[in-house]
Amino acid sequence: MTNFNRRSMLFRALALGAVSTLPACDYEDPNNPDLADKFLHAMSAWNDRVQAALFNPHTLAPTFRPDQITNPPRFNAFYDISQAPVVDPASFKLELGGQIQDKPPWTLAALNALPQTAQITRMTCVEGWRVIGEWEGVPLGDFLRRIGADTTCKYVSFKCADGYYSSIDMPSALHPQTILALKFLQQPLTPPFGAPIRLRIPTKLGHKNSKSVVQIAVTNIYPGGYWEDQGYNWFSGS
Ligand SMILES: Nc1nc2c(c(=O)[nH]1)N[C@H]1C(S)=C(S)[C@@H](COP(=O)(O)O)O[C@H]1N2
Numbered sequence: 001m002t003n004f005n006r007r008s009m010l011f012r013a014l015a016l017g018a019v020s021t022l023p024a025c026d027y028e029d030p031n032n033p034d035l036a037d038k039f040l041h042a043m044s045a046w047n048d049r050v051q052a053a054l055f056n057p058h059t060l061a062p063t064f065r066p067d068q069i070t071n072p073p074r075f076n077a078f079y080d081i082s083q084a085p086v087v088d089p090a091s092f093k094l095e096l097g098g099q100i101q102d103k104p105p106w107t108l109a110a111l112n113a114l115p116q117t118a119q120i121t122r123m124t125c126v127e128g129w130r131v132i133g134e135w136e137g138v139p140l141g142d143f144l145r146r147i148g149a150d151t152t153c154k155y156v157s158f159k160c161a162d163g164y165y166s167s168i169d170m171p172s173a174l175h176p177q178t179i180l181a182l183k184f185l186q187q188p189l190t191p192p193f194g195a196p197i198r199l200r201i202p203t204k205l206g207h208k209n210s211k212s213v214v215q216i217a218v219t220n221i222y223p224g225g226y227w228e229d230q231g232y233n234w235f236s237g238s
């Protein structure tokens with residue numbers, strides 16, 4: 001077992017421990033039904049802090065061989081695949097916000113002209129399935145430095161064409177395997193899988209991999225996320 005896996009097992013054990021202590025304690029007070037909820041949110045926030053403290057910005061997520069790629073891939077979103085947004089690649093503009101010096105929006109052509117990196121990595125959804133895929137794109141850290149982002153800020157947030165939104169911690173944003181993916185299996189991304197650009201972050205669970213990103217912002221104000229605001233763990237290292 002790698003250090004990385006041992007750590008993620010530890011986090012899961014801690015998270016489970018928090019849940020399993022509940023019935024034995026007085027947290028389920030019928031006069032105060034919000035208390036158990038508050039307790040779990042406090043535990044999850046604590047879990048975020050532990051995961052952030054133990055995150056090693058140099059530890060790489062595992063990579064795989066081409067013959068290990070999951071084919072066909074698996075789609076997931078908060079709606080059916082037939083509802084996936086279709087963004088016109090010709091008029092697409094990536095908007096930038098928050099603590100960034102150069103805020104003019106980026107066209108797809110300009111993003112495609114930047115140096116790219118490819119990876120065959122695994123994506124794990126909290127629902128319990130995994131896929132191995134090949135993604136290619138611009139390292140997010142390179143992009144953030146290029147646009148003069150304040151990389152001392154805590155958060156990088158993402159807004160998507162379908163109304164989805166999410167956010168990640170700055171050390172994870174600067175991790176070498178965190179990319180703004182433009183290609184999947186060496187072809188431009190298709191609409192259900194995040195066209196024209198998506199975040200691909202193999203050190204985090206599936207819901208942190210925002211698809212069809214239309215805005216990136218850098219901020220110190222906690223941005224939350226579509227699933228995170230409904231109780232999914234925010235850090236969600238995998
Ligand atoms: N825009 C957008 N991005 C999203 C989602 C979504 O509903 N909308 N779902 C997330 C979840 S929960 C997962 S597991 C992955 C699934 O990505 P895939 O369809 O490429 O497998 O996308 C993530 N990014």
Ligand SMILES: [Mo]
Pocket residue numbers: 076124125126127206207
């Ligand atoms: Mo997911």
